[in-house]
Amino acid sequence: MSKPLVQVSDLRVVVRGADGPVTILHGVDFSLEAGKVLCVLGESGSGKSMTMRALMRLVPRSATISGRVLIDGVDVLALRERELARIRGSLVAMIFQEPATALDPTFTIGHQIAETVRAHEGASWADARRRALDLLELVQVPSAARRLQAYPHELSGGLRQRAMIALALSCRPKVLIADEPTTALDATVQIQVLLLLRELQRELGMATLFVTHDVGVACEIADEVAVMYAGRIVERGSTEEVLGRAGHPYARGLLRSVVTSDLVGTRLVPIDGSPPELSALPPGCSFAPRCNHAIERCSAAVPELAALSASHRVRCARLGELEPAIPHAQEVST
Amino acid sequence: MLRFVLHRLAYAVPIIVGVSLVCFLLVHVAPGDPASALIPDDTPPEIAAQIRAAYGFDRPLPIQYLTWLGNVATGDLGLALSTRRPVIEEVLPAVANTLRLAAGAIVLACVAGVVLGTLAAYRAGRTSDRAISAIGISGMSVPQYWLGIVLVIVFSVELGLLPATGMGHPDAGLAGQWQHMILPTITLATVPAGVIARSVRSAVSEVLQQEYVQALEAKGLPAAWIVLHVAKNAAPALLAIMGLQFANLLGGSILVETIFAWPGSGYLLNSAIFLRDLPLMQGTVLVLALFFVLANLAVDLLQMALDPRMNSARRGSG
Numbered sequence: 001m002s003k004p005l006v007q008v009s010d011l012r013v014v015v016r017g018a019d020g021p022v023t024i025l026h027g028v029d030f031s032l033e034a035g036k037v038l039c040v041l042g043e044s045g046s047g048k049s050m051t052m053r054a055l056m057r058l059v060p061r062s063a064t065i066s067g068r069v070l071i072d073g074v075d076v077l078a079l080r081e082r083e084l085a086r087i088r089g090s091l092v093a094m095i096f097q098e099p100a101t102a103l104d105p106t107f108t109i110g111h112q113i114a115e116t117v118r119a120h121e122g123a124s125w126a127d128a129r130r131r132a133l134d135l136l137e138l139v140q141v142p143s144a145a146r147r148l149q150a151y152p153h154e155l156s157g158g159l160r161q162r163a164m165i166a167l168a169l170s171c172r173p174k175v176l177i178a179d180e181p182t183t184a185l186d187a188t189v190q191i192q193v194l195l196l197l198r199e200l201q202r203e204l205g206m207a208t209l210f211v212t213h214d215v216g217v218a219c220e221i222a223d224e225v226a227v228m229y230a231g232r233i234v235e236r237g238s239t240e241e242v243l244g245r246a247g248h249p250y251a252r253g254l255l256r257s258v259v260t261s262d263l264v265g266t267r268l269v270p271i272d273g274s275p276p277e278l279s280a281l282p283p284g285c286s287f288a289p290r291c292n293h294a295i296e297r298c299s300a301a302v303p304e305l306a307a308l309s310a311s312h313r314v315r316c317a318r319l320g321e322l323e324p325a326i327p328h329a330q331e332v333s334t
Numbered sequence: 335m336l337r338f339v340l341h342r343l344a345y346a347v348p349i350i351v352g353v354s355l356v357c358f359l360l361v362h363v364a365p366g367d368p369a370s371a372l373i374p375d376d377t378p379p380e381i382a383a384q385i386r387a388a389y390g391f392d393r394p395l396p397i398q399y400l401t402w403l404g405n406v407a408t409g410d411l412g413l414a415l416s417t418r419r420p421v422i423e424e425v426l427p428a429v430a431n432t433l434r435l436a437a438g439a440i441v442l443a444c445v446a447g448v449v450l451g452t453l454a455a456y457r458a459g460r461t462s463d464r465a466i467s468a469i470g471i472s473g474m475s476v477p478q479y480w481l482g483i484v485l486v487i488v489f490s491v492e493l494g495l496l497p498a499t500g501m502g503h504p505d506a507g508l509a510g511q512w513q514h515m516i517l518p519t520i521t522l523a524t525v526p527a528g529v530i531a532r533s534v535r536s537a538v539s540e541v542l543q544q545e546y547v548q549a550l551e552a553k554g555l556p557a558a559w560i561v562l563h564v565a566k567n568a569a570p571a572l573l574a575i576m577g578l579q580f581a582n583l584l585g586g587s588i589l590v591e592t593i594f595a596w597p598g599s600g601y602l603l604n605s606a607i608f609l610r611d612l613p614l615m616q617g618t619v620l621v622l623a624l625f626f627v628l629a630n631l632a633v634d635l636l637q638m639a640l641d642p643r644m645n646s647a648r649r650g651s652g
C-alpha cells in the first residue's frame with residue numbers, strides 16, 4: 001500500500017455563532033491514495049461541504065479549524081496565506097455545487113480560466129488563453145473558441161459546470177474536490193457531467209473527493225465511501241463494504257431509503273426524525289435519538305470508529321451486536 | 335451597444351424638453367411679467383406696450399416658448415438684467431468654476447469613500463469597521479456652513495496656511511488658484527464621502543459574501559487580484575451612486591460658494607435671486623439642469639459598459 005496522498009486526522013471546525021461557539025466538525029479522519037475516488041455521503045447539514053472546505057482552509061472567518069490536513073506532504077493548516085494561495089488551484093482544486101454562483105458574472109469564462117493559469121504558472125495571457133481553449137475542448141464544450149468569450153450567464157447550466165470543471169483542472173491538480181457537482185443540473189445533464197468527470201478522473205489520475213447524497217452515484221464512481229452524520233464520519237470503507245455490508249444503522253437507513261425508491265411498488269422507508277441541531281447535540285452517539293437500536297449505553301459516550309475489517313470502520317456502540325447487514329434486495333422485500 | 339446609446343439618448347430628450355419648459359415657465363409664473371422688471375413704474379402705457387412687443391412678451395406663451403427654445407439652442411440665453419451682459423457669458427464661467435470644485439470634491443469623496451468603505455467591508459464587525467462607520471456618519475451629518483467656517487478659522491485665521499475666500503487672480507490659472515480650492519473642496523466633499531463610504535461598504539460586503547469570491551480563493555488567486563474581481567462586481571451599483579453625488583455637486587452649493595466667495599453657479603444663482611434677475615436665474619438653472627441630465631446619462635452609459643449582464647441583455651433583446 002502506497003502512502004496516502006491526502007491524510008486528514010482529527011479535523012475540527014468550530015464556528016462562532018450568535019449564541020456562542022458551535023462545533024460543526026467533531027474530529028474527522030480519513031485518508032485517500034493517489035488516483036482513488038472517495039465518495040462522501042450524508043444528509044444535508046451533516047458537514048460534508050464544511051469538511052471539503054476545511055481541506056482547503058476555505059472556511060468562514062468566524063470559524064477556527066484544528067487537527068491535521070496533509071496533502072502530498074503539505075501541512076495545509078500550518079501554511080501562511082501566501083503559501084496557501086499557491087497550493088489552492090494547483091495542488092488541490094474544487095468544483096463547486098452551483099456553477100451559476102461560483103463563477104464571477106462579470107468576467108468571461110476564458111478570462112477566469114486563463115487568470116488561474118497565470119496566477120500559478122506565470123504564463124502570458126496568450127499562453128493562458130490557449131490553455132483555456134484546450135481545457136474547454138477537454139471537457140467537451142462545443143464551439144469552445146466562441147465559449148471562451150462568453151460570460152457565465154450566457155451558458156446553459158451543463159456548459160457552465162463543464163467550464164467550472166475546466167477551471168478546476170486548469171493547473172493539473174493532484175487532488176480534486178467535487179462538492180455535489182451535479183446536484184444543480186437537470187437529470188440528463190447530470191449523467192453526462194458525471195460520466196465526463198469519471199472519465200477525466202481516470203485519464204488524469206487525480207485523487208478525488210466526491211460529495212454526493214446520491215448512493216447510485218457513489219456506487220458508480222467510488223473506490224471508497226465515507227458516511228457523515230452530524231459532523232462525524234460514522235462509517236467508512238471500500239465501496240463494496242459500505243454499500244454492501246453497512247454496519248451503522250444510519251448508513252443502513254440511508255441505503256435503504258435510496259434502494260427502496262428505485263423499486264416500483266415498494267414502500268419508501270425514510271429515516272425517521274430529522275437531523276439534530278448542531279448546537280445541542282445529544283451526549284454520546286448523535287444518531288441515538290433516531291436509532292431503532294439505541295440502548296442506554298449509546299448515550300453514554302461517543303463511540304469510537306471501530307474496525308470491522310482492515311479498511312472498514314464503523315462508529316457504533318452496538319457494532320457486532322446488531323444482526324449483520326443483509327444485501328439490499330432481500331432487505332427491501334421484507 | 336450603439337443601439338442602447340441611441341435609445342438612452344432618445345430617452346434624455348423628453349427630460350431636457352421638460353427641464354426647458356420648467357425653466358421657461360419659471361420666469362412666466364413669477365408675479366408680473368418678465369418685462370415689468372425692465373420697465374420703470376412711471377412709463378406711459380403705450381411705451382410699456384412697445385417694450386413688451388419688442389421683447390415679444392405680447393405674443394402667446396407657446397410661441398414665446400418656441401422662440402426662446404430656438405434662441406437657447408443657438409446659445410442665446412438673453413441678457414442679464416443686472417449686468418446687461420449676455421446671460422451665457424455670466425453662466426458659463428460660473429459653471430466652469432463650480433465644475434472645478436465639484437470635480438475636486440468628487441475625486442476626494444470617491445477616494446476617501448472607496449478606501450474607507452472597502453476597509454470597513456473587509457473588516458466587517460470589527461472595531462475598525464465600527465470606527466469607519468462612525469466617521470462616515472459624522473461626514474454625512476456635519477453641517478457644511480459650520481465645517482466651512484471651522485476650516486477657515488483653523489487653516490486661514492489661526493495657521494495662516496490657506497486663503498479664506500475667493501479664487502485668486504482670475505488669470506492665475508490652476509497653478510495660482512489651487513490653494514483657494516482646498517478648503518471649499520474639503521467642505522463640499524464630506525457629505526458625498528460619507529454617502530459613498532457607506533454604499534461602498536454595503537456593496538463590497540455583499541460581493542464578499544458571494545460564492546464566487548470563495549471560488550476565487552479556491553483557485554489560489556493572490557488577494558490583490560481578488561480585490562479587482564470584487565471591485566468590478568461592486569462598481570456598477572457604486573457608479574450610479576457616485577454619479578448622483580457628482581450631479582448634486584454640479585448644482586453648486588449656494589452655502590459653500592457663498593461662505594468661500596467662490597464665483598461658481600451657486601454663488602451666481604444666489605446673486606440672481608437677490609437681484610431678481612430672472613433671465614440670469616433662468617439661464618443658470620437651465621445650464622445646471624442640462625449638466626445634471628448629461629451626468630446621469632454618462633453614468634448610465636458607463637454602468638452599462640461595465641456590466642456584461644446588462645450588455646448582453648441589450649444585445650439579446652436588440
Ligand SMILES: Nc1ncnc2c1ncn2[C@@H]1O[C@H](COP(=O)(O)OP(=O)(O)O)[C@@H](O)[C@H]1O
Binds near residue numbers: 045046047049278
Ligand atoms: N458559515 C457558517 N456559519 C455557521 N454555520 C455554518 C456555516 N456554514 C455551514 N454551517 C453549518 O454547518 C453544518 C454543516 O454544513 P455543510 O457542511 O454545508 O453540510 P452539508 O454540505 O453536509 O449539507 C450545517 O449545520 C450548517 O448550518
Ligand SMILES: [Mg+2]
Binds near residue numbers: 048049050179180
Ligand atoms: Mg453541502
